[in-house]
Amino acid sequence: MGPTRVRDLAAAVAVTTVLGYLLVRIVYRWFPPITVWTGVSLLGVAVAVAGWGFYVRARIRDGDIGVGVNRLHPLAVARSVVIAKACAWMGGVVLGWWLGVAVYLVPRRSELRVAAQDFPGVAVAALCALALVIAGLWLQHCCKSPDDASADAEPAPD
Template identity: 45%
Template structure:
């Protein structure tokens, strides 16, 4: 499986940001208020992926891969990679949506009281999306197989 390409994540981030900016520009008056915790649901997922990455990395570095107890089953590593790839896409899209929202809301802060109260929730969401992308890319990186040591020449 190929590693997640950063350019793909950036493209998704930008597309989501532009689409969100257009929608917010047109529909802002019809949107409900954005609470501070609106985008916070991604923080626990990023934390879980960070912990999983550390555990997987430790087991791979200790060569504890296999079917036994306290070993990392190869299927588990493959599932972690799939989770990381999906999470990176979700995080990039989410961060793009929140950035598009902020790009419209921030200039309106002097004119609209609602824009002032919506900004913190959007910032929390933007940071959560970025952290999820970072945790997902780290998890994917930690699931790589270690390089084989060079063959020793025969004496």
């Protein structure tokens, strides 16, 4: 399992944006109201993941990895990498969705009152999804071994 590539995440965001836009064109009239609180739960997850990243980074830097009292188990770090990758990918997909909704709403804000009312909630949700992507990438970065020089290198193409 290699590090998550930003270009792969960007591609996922772009594809999801296009698919989201096409779906929103069909079903927007049945959407419930989108408030500024719609995507804030993603921000809570992003803060928790980023906080865990700082914790793991400090423990790795201090050499507190291994089995024993008050040490971070290596499997906990490996599980953290999986969580980091999942957060980055899920945040990317959700970001693409909200960008697709925003692309639909922006030109219609002047003609549809509900589009103007929904746009702030969409913008907040997209920013919270971006925060989740960044937090996932941060946690993944924090889980690197300090003496692993290959972790910074781009993985070889398949």
